[in-house]
Amino acid sequence: MKVVGSIPEIRKILREIRLAGKTIGLVPTMGYLHAGHLSLIDEAKKHCDFVVISIFVNPTQFGPTEDLDKYPRDFKRDEKLAREHGVDLIFFPDAAEMYPKPFFTYVVTEQLSKTLCGASRPVHFRGVTTVVSKLFNIVQPDVAVFGQKDAQQAIIIRRMVGDLNFPVQVIVAPIVREADGLAMSSRNVYLSQEERRQAPIIFNALKSAKEFVSKGDRDASAIGKLIRRTIGGSPLAEIEYVEIVDPITLENVQNIERGTFVAVAVRFGKTRLIDNVVLID
Ligand code: PAF
Helix, strand or coil: CCEEEHHHHHHHHHHHHHCCCCEEEEEECCCCCCCCHHHHHHHHHHCCCEEEEEEEEHHHHHHCCCCCCCCCCHHHHHHHHHCCCCCCEECHHHHHHHHCCCCCCCCCCCCCCCCCCCHHHCCCCHHHHHHHHHHHHHHHHCCEEEECCCCCCCCHHHHHHHHCCCCEEEEEECCCCCCCCCCHHHHHHHHHHHHHHHHHHHHHHHHHHHHHHHHCCCCCHHHHHHHHHHHHHCCEEEEEEEEEEECCCCCCCECCCCCCCEEEEEECCEEEEEEEEEEEC
16 A cells, blocks of 8 residues: 655556556545545445545635644554555645645535535535545546535535536445444544433434334424424534435425435534434435
8 A cells, every 4th residue: 555645646656557447446534534434445445446545634624713733633543444444545645735835726616515514614615625626636536435424515526526527426425323323423532421422312313303204204394393302302412403405405495305314413512513314215
């Protein structure tokens, strides 16, 4: 497994790989790998001959008061996990390599980046679409794999790829959960013991919403209330949003239909957790 930090160097290596007729898969990450990331790597391996993961804590997707500086990092551990998992190359650039100064060009997916998480994180998706565009241009993957955990991110990236004709197939892999249902996330390490104990209430609420829908309830407002009530049962949970939305426009729906999903953001102390479920598959 190679570790490469420079853009010219990774381009040179990947040119050879392409010339050898191999397909390339990319899993963009911010590191601090967990089983969720490893499942994305497995997915990329199913579709491609050569798997690249990027590890880059992307400064442009963090707001000025967010956790850029304290975002968990452990490259040695990531490197070991990636090697054990059959990754072929880690792209590990620094901020100067990705954002040489001056830097003036951003990619924005209008509308979709303003709702849900975008409402409280106004620069977040602009940072994500910019860095993912850069990674697509640097790596030129045949396939790129993202997690359903970040449902809005996945929808925005698919839209960007379609709108801007990036020649890449986007695959969205299912959420990987802890045994008690909490969606895996690098940020789960921020939770105190008591917050961690209460956090599975989020998935319990989403699961019972899905059960209600499976029994025939299609009223988004009633399902939304049910979810709020269930999560509200945890004294430490502070709901940021519970939205039941269309999977293409991310607009709120009144009636739940196939593909409609519920997305939530909930704070436990200083930690902001997100989760989602598709209500009718
Ligand atoms: O999902 C993430 O970890 C990040 O948003 C991504 C896609 C790697 C871009 O920095």
